[in-house]
Amino acid sequence: MVKKGIDKHTDNLTERKEPLQAVLLADDAFTRNQFRPLNLDQPKVLCPLNNVPLIDYAIDFLASVGVEQVLVMCVADAVAAYVSHQRTSRLTVTVIQDPSFLNAGDALRELDKRSIVKSDPFLLMHADAVMNIDISAAMLAHKKRHEQDSAAIMTILMREKGVQDDDLVVGMDPKQRIYYYDQSAKSVRVPCSFISTPVELRSDLVDGGIDICSPDLLARFSDNFDYGDIRREFVTNSVAEEEEGLQNIIYGHVVTEGYSSRVTDPYSYAQTSRDLLKRWCYPVVPENYFEREFYQMQRHYLYVESNARIARSATVEGPGMIGTCTIGENSKLTRCTVGNYCVIAAGAVLEETHLWSAVEIGPGAKVIQSIVADGAVIQAGAVVHSGCVIGAGCVVGENVVLPPYTRLSLKEEKEDDFGDGWDDDSSNDFDEGEDRDQPCLDTHLVGPDGKGHIWKPKPDDEEYNEDDEGYLSVAEKLKSESIGYDRTALEALRSSYQQEPSDNFSDMGDDEGMPDYLDEYSGAVTFSADAEPFAANNNDEIIGRQKGVDVIRELKSICMEYEMISPIENLAIELNSFKFSQNASYSDCVTAATMAILERMNITQDMKDVKMATEFKKALQHWAPLLQKMSITMEEEKAIVLALERCACEETEIGTVLSSGMSFRFLLTVLEDEEVVSDEAIFAWADERQTEGDTPRGRLFRSKAVQEFLEWLREEESDDDDDEDSEEDSD
Missing domain, CATH: 1.25.40.180 (Serine Threonine Protein Phosphatase 5, Tetratricopeptide repeat)
Structure with a gap:
């Protein structure tokens, strides 16, 4: 846990009758399921980001803005155990664990039932958020609005984005009241019958993953058991309610300074890691996050732990982070993060890759723009191309060439798997009588000496339902969430899709009109490593660009x-x-x-x-x-x-x-x-x-x-x- 955080942003807050509380949603059940298969091995919030468990960043931020009690909502035993063993004098952490939580709505209904949220306002935050923003102005504005109108129960903090990473469209009036909120907008249709003020539609905002709420919010979830996802269901429906007296009034607050990010998928994981290394989120920097380890910053934002053993002929270039590990002769690491107890053999080449704990990279192996989880092994001469995810304990065999965007795991996702495969009691992970030491292996892909199988979404996985992303196949959606993917062409494709006229009576089949270069997902995506997705035939016909x-x-x-x-x-x-x-x-x-x-x-x-x-x-x-x-x-x-x-x-x-x-x-x-x-x-x-x-x-x-x-x-x-x-x- 962080020990050197800086208390700030609290000087301007008015006195509170109750200690400021925060609700931290710290389980995969409460967020979009885009981090597979890495969170089959352990909950996402415990996965390391620059060698620090992700949840630590959230707890430290809450301490820095004056929160005195954090209510950690979770399902997994692993999260409960980790948080319970953390010690900090800056705030009190209370774990509320319930295996019956299926979504964030269930967690909020439980809080309402227990009546333990007393502070008005309180903070509602996702544990995969990383930020250093000043929330004091937003807190004061929310409190003033709620005193004037008890229906103003929620303020969503957003920031102006430098990189477009989703389809969020927000409609706000000059006072920043939200009248429209859609995270998957293919087209925008705003009901105007109850709007009496100008509304500006904005697509240049990123949801920061933190809200300022009044306790009345919890009762709204208890009143409606259909609310599961906070954004997609509660916020979207509340701002569209037309009948006076039934409206939950929700405001937005756009932060123009500071840093905020959500780690939702491998792509955003890599981006957030790089931003932290480049000190965009100061004081959230590596030297403030370790008690027993000492990291020294070298040129080009390269942080090296004092006990790291790096061979004389090895080349290590930043931005990057090297934990307590061993790096062999003539190996080359470019913009990589390496966890503790990793062993990188002679002649290995790593580029923009994230190694977690106890990873082994064999002699002459090459890993490009990938994530390699705890205990995984890349054997001698193997090549792992861009966008790959290697799950915990997987082995890529000797001289194997892994295609781009391959995701490997040792865990099987059963049809009835609700994401608790990392719990202590994981009897649902295996059929009765199945040998747990003999996982399903795709030896044709990982080699005869390899271990692991191709991970692919379950047929009923709502996150990869093609009906929701009509312009993308499952394969392309998975690519777009991977490290090394060029999202420029994706944005052009989204724009062209949104501009196409549609009618509600079209009888076009599900697969009609889909680009023929988007294939069905079959696990490993086999296309040339040099090929650019959506590449134009010539410079004069670039997709999405006005001619001339x-x-x-x-x-x-x-x-x-x-x-x-x-x-x-x-x-x-x-x-x-x-x-x-x-x-x-x-x-x-x-x-x-x-x-x-x-x-x-x-x-x-x-x-x-x-x-x-x-x-x-x-x-x-x-x-x-x-x-x-x-x-x-x-x-x-x-x-x-x-x-x-x-x-x-x-x-x-x-x-x-x-x-x-x-x-x-x-x-x-x-x-x-x-x-x-x-x-x-x-x-x-x-x-x-x-x-x-x-x-x-x-x-x-x-x-x-x-x-x-x-x-x-x-x-x-x-x-x-x-x-x-x-x-x-x-x-």
Whole structure:
């Protein structure tokens, strides 16, 4: 449990008659089931995020905003046992466990029955939420509204999003009362008969997973046993109620500062992990989350535990986290998190991968953009492609090549499985007389020496019901929830689907009109690792893009019009909105932003190289967070270098200045010093230019200044490795 959290956001709260309470929904039964098969082995809230159980982030946040008692609602024995053994002097934790809870509505009805929620208001939070937002203003606003109107029983906290990750559409009036709420909006139909005020429909918001509620909310669930899911059923129906006197009035509160995220699937898991490592959620940072372990932050947000054993010839690049583990000779780890007791053998290659506890990676194995759970083994020479999930205890055999987006597990999901497979009493997991030591194995996939079977949703799994996601097959929906999936084309497909006219009398079959490249899910998805989903046939016919639009020019124009007195987050929202509307990429965004930064500097031939570098560094103090946030992978970082190169090679005054003297080298140095681009991205750019002919790009690359810079960069990287080896020897 966190010991170094910071108490904040509570100074402005008015005095309360009762201690502030929070209800923490801490079970898979209370949330959407998108974390399979990882939560077949243990509840999602106990899964490690950067080597910390997910639930710890939620409890620590509640302590930081002044909560004095947390009521942890759960089904699983494992959650109850873990929470009960945590010790914190900052708040009281009470566990309410009931195996009869089937959904969040059941948990809230139990609270109403017991009458133990006394504080008005109280906080209602999902345990898979990670945040550092200030809730004091929202608390005061909620309390004032409820005093004026007892029907105002709930305030949903939301933030403006930089990345679109679901179909949430919210309709609010100027006072932020919600009149429309839909998490799966294919089309929007707002009943207007009872609305007497302007309502703005917004699709740029993310639900933070925390609400401010009055105790009357619990009675509403007791009055209606049909309410199970808080958002899909209670909120959606309440805001649509037209009859006066029956309305549950719900407000929204849009947070413009701070960080919040929900870990709902492997994709959001990886995104949240990266954001925490880059310190976007300060003070929720690795050095504040460990009592007996000491993590030291190195260059590029790489955190290494003091007892980690890393071979001299191994290469480890951040952002990443290395626990108490062993990393062998000549292995290479790029943007990875590694848990305790892991063993990574010589020559292994890991990229953007998350290893939990006691994982073994064999010699020469390669794992790309995947999650490998506790005790799993990837044997020698095996290759695990992007988007894979390897469940606890699974073994990928020697020299096996696992297709992209494969999900493996040792656990079987029975038709009557309600998600309690990780409970101590797991008799329902196996048929009577079945040998528990002989799980179903797909040896044709994992190899004769492997263990594990392909996980796929049950036929009646509502989360993967194609009727709910008409434009996606089960296979594509699973891909879209996986690490390494490019969601740009998905957003374009959603937009095109929503724009198509529909009539309620269509007799089209369930499979008619579906894109022929979306196949039925059969477990492992077998398509080329280099293939891009939804790839366009040519640049002139990009799905979702208006014909003739120059996205770089338009994005650059947005950056040029941006006023520096405004928060950089506002520009991020504008860029993302245009990006989704024209099916652009993050590389396009950072390219345009870099070009705009240079143009806004008013570079002239009179400007000295050192002066230019100083001005560029000063500009990055404001622009660097935007570039870093939009640099999802190394490709975006390389795009920044390419944008700088593009400006230097243009026949303009800026190009003349950048391509002469030391200017280009100095700006590259600033980008590297400010950690906007990594050494790896610069080397990747250099590798592409090795074979460049006698062109402006080739001459710029082979200039003495650039070559000296690259040589210095390689020597610095080598010196850093030597320093780390010296520290290990001294230990």
